[in-house]
């Protein structure tokens with residue numbers, strides 16, 4: 001297996017979150033053997049909430065654990081980790097979803113990337129392009145972030161690195177017009193996958209949402225079945241803020257999934273659990289670094305194990 005692509009690779013990338021959570025869990029066992037009474041369960045719930053798992057997911061997993069301790073199964077920190085990982089994984093199994101491109105459908109598979117600024121939309125678009133290429137698909141990128149001056153060039157640099165055509169206009173052009181050009185170009189060239197990058201804004205604002213809706217309309221005018229994926233990108237380091245981003249973007253455009261990035265640099269990785277539970281959206285991918293290969297398909301069990309510290 002390629003370095004960094006194994007579950008152990010994910011394990012090392014989630015270290016900051018795990019360290020934060022583990023410290024709290026170990027604290028429960030500070031005095032040796034633990035009697036799992038209500039006070040300890042409350043403390044455990046607090047630790048999970050502090051690790052950004054969210055109030056409801058934390059309550060749910062702790063309630064499930066209460067049943068276990070009645071059976072006398074949790075006597076050590078490792079045992080606690082093991083059952084925590086299992087319960088989290090079963091709560092998260094519905095969030096697993098791979099993105100399947102139907103080849104030979106005659107029309108490009110269109111993925112629209114959305115999210116607030118700086119979360120990793122452009123980088124994730126490039127990582128996705130690389131993945132689709134590796135699985136034998138032809139790919140095209142569309143630079144629909146015409147808002148930020150350097151955005152077009154940033155996507156073009158990725159395009160050159162990947163030998164992927166980038167459809168772009170000049171800074172300040174109408175983003176929907178770029179989307180239209182890209183749809184036409186991808187159809188004409190029989191491209192398998194078109195990935196559309198879009199602009200972010202410092203705050204979620206009405207202009208951004210109106211622009212995204214316009215991009216979507218233009219895409220579906222060219223192909224009524226498109227976009228096939230509308231992926232929200234959120235920065236894992238923003239913690240619970242990611243939940244309000246998911247709600248706001250979900251109201252404006254129909255999201256098909258959420259990619260959580262920058263999990264390598266944050267202690268707030270538990271937010272993946274809160275997001276999956278609260279938004280109900282699948283989590284096709286996690287971003288765990290800046291390089292092209294640092295995009296991991298989300299798998300509930302390895303993720304849960306890495307989060308709580310069960311070494312696979």
Ligand SMILES: Nc1nc2c(ncn2[C@@H]2O[C@H](COP(=O)(O)OP(=O)(O)OP(=O)(O)O)[C@@H](O)[C@H]2O)c(=O)[nH]1
Pocket residue numbers: 115116117118119120121122123124145148151198199200201261262263264265286287288289290294
């Ligand atoms: N450590 C780490 N850095 C990441 C990850 N994903 C993206 N980045 C970095 O985050 C920064 C912003 O990424 P972009 O892809 O430009 O973000 P964006 O959402 O397109 O930003 P705007 O276009 O300004 O809205 C870059 O320096 C990326 O290298 C990740 O998973 N881990």
Ligand SMILES: [Mg+2]
Pocket residue numbers: 121122123145151197198
């Ligand atoms: Mg960008």
